[in-house]
Amino acid sequence: MNSTGNSDLVRRIEELSGQRLQDCYQCGCCSAGCPIGEMMEPPPSKGVRLLQLGLAEELLASDGIWLCASCLICGTRCPRNVDYARIAEACRAIVLRTKKSQVDPDKVSESDLQDVPQQAFIASFRKFSV
Amino acid sequence: MKYPYYPGCTLYSKAKNLDRCARKAAALLDVELEELPSWNCCGAIYNTNIDDLAAQVGPVRNLAKASQLGEKLVTLCAACYNVLKRAGGHLNATGFEEERKRILEFVDERYERDVRVMHYLEVLKEVGFEKIKQRVKKPLNGLKVASYYGCLMTRPKEVLQFDDPENPIMMDDLMATLGAEPVRFDFKAECCGGYLVVNRRDVAQACSMRIIENAKTWGAEAVVTTCPLCQYNLESAQSAKLPADKRMAILYFTQVLGLALGLGEDELGFEDNKLDPKPFLKEKGLL
Numbered sequence: 040m041n042s043t044g045n046s047d048l049v050r051r052i053e054e055l056s057g058q059r060l061q062d063c064y065q066c067g068c069c070s071a072g073c074p075i076g077e078m079m080e081p082p083p084s085k086g087v088r089l090l091q092l093g094l095a096e097e098l099l100a101s102d103g104i105w106l107c108a109s110c111l112i113c114g115t116r117c118p119r120n121v122d123y124a125r126i127a128e129a130c131r132a133i134v135l136r137t138k139k140s141q142v143d144p145d146k147v148s149e150s151d152l153q154d155v156p157q158q159a160f161i162a163s164f165r166k167f168s169v
Numbered sequence: 170m171k172y173p174y175y176p177g178c179t180l181y182s183k184a185k186n187l188d189r190c191a192r193k194a195a196a197l198l199d200v201e202l203e204e205l206p207s208w209n210c211c212g213a214i215y216n217t218n219i220d221d222l223a224a225q226v227g228p229v230r231n232l233a234k235a236s237q238l239g240e241k242l243v244t245l246c247a248a249c250y251n252v253l254k255r256a257g258g259h260l261n262a263t264g265f266e267e268e269r270k271r272i273l274e275f276v277d278e279r280y281e282r283d284v285r286v287m288h289y290l291e292v293l294k295e296v297g298f299e300k301i302k303q304r305v306k307k308p309l310n311g312l313k314v315a316s317y318y319g320c321l322m323t324r325p326k327e328v329l330q331f332d333d334p335e336n337p338i339m340m341d342d343l344m345a346t347l348g349a350e351p352v353r354f355d356f357k358a359e360c361c362g363g364y365l366v367v368n369r370r371d372v373a374q375a376c377s378m379r380i381i382e383n384a385k386t387w388g389a390e391a392v393v394t395t396c397p398l399c400q401y402n403l404e405s406a407q408s409a410k411l412p413a414d415k416r417m418a419i420l421y422f423t424q425v426l427g428l429a430l431g432l433g434e435d436e437l438g439f440e441d442n443k444l445d446p447k448p449f450l451k452e453k454g455l456l
Contacts, residue, residue, distance in 0.1 A: 110360030
């Protein structure tokens with residue numbers, strides 16, 4: 040671990056997600072399989088690497104943790120049984136619990152309300168808002 | 170055969186066609202779906218943080234209601250299937266005993282037994298594809314379909330145990346049973362972008378278009394879905410990105426089942442599909 044990093048935050052992320060970060064050996068299967076990997080910064084394997092280096096704040100401030108659709112391809116393909124979807128969710132929770140929503144239910148447009156299936160709103164608000 | 174049935178919120182609003190075809194097709198196969206009394210929303214997505222017990226209460230309440238009726242609960246929406254089955258599995262996780270007690274104390278319903286959450290496709294499997302084949306009135310000959318399961322039907326594999334998490338075949342087998350031709354399809358369990366459509370429609374569209382392009386590459390003429398959100402994303406991405414004559418029909422698997430079992434055009438709910446599949450089905454001689 041990098042001595043300048045925030046190990047308390049890293050431990051909190053491990054605890055919330057139930058994942059062992061040191062198990063990841065950076066093979067990159069998760070990032071390769073992620074349907075959003077090309078758009079996600081950092082992609083899953085890099086997100087784990089940041090935490091291994093103690094750079095939790097960098098991951099928490101990233102756009103990447105808000106681009107996960109929880110499809111679980113990353114964890115399914117991981118040869119080391121690390122589930123990045125759960126890690127990203129733990130990171131989001133730490134941000135959301137400071138009352139910083141990523142999606143504001145009051146700002147959904149009327150046309151989307153008429154058009155998009157309910158399950159999308161419920162899921163989005165659950166994952167991205169407080 | 171009689172099963173308690175959980176429709177979920179979206180099947181009561183934007184995906185009535187998925188639900189209605191399922192109920193009518195079930196009746197034609199001597200399956201009675203009895204709607205779970207006073208069900209509530211499952212939560213639409215499974216939350217994974219270990220201290221997030223509140224998110225478990227909704228799905229577990231439904232399981233408790235179902236446990237008073239029997240040992241099984243049938244779902245149809247892929248999201249409901251995923252959430253209810255994971256919530257049920259988590260209740261029995263090792264090391265979760267204290268949390269289980271707290272959740273069950275919070276749920277105001279008797280929890281009488283563990284309930285097996287099933288997907289409608291698994292009910293069809295119990296009915297038997299051979300029997301279904303005998304009931305087909307209109308074989309879907311010449312219809313090339315890509316069976317799209319999405320992410321929610323198969324993962325996490327340890328809990329859902331539905332089918333192969335990367336290459337499921339149950340719906341492909343059903344399509345073949347109905348006389349259609351299931352094509353090879355690399356992205357059958359890829360994610361459509363899901364709920365990202367709410368705030369990152371660009372991302373959801375990119376995911377959905379990859380799926381459409383791959384289905385086309387393998388010669389599919391239509392994609393068959395199990396999830397209202399997959400259905401929406403695959404339809405709306407095409408509306409945004411492709412000219413009208415290049416868009417592929419996206420059908421709920423229950424619509425395809427109903428069509429083959431002889432349900433009338435007025436019973437199949439095609440008017441609620443965002444991309445009207447009727448001209449295509451007429452062209453194929455199926456309507």
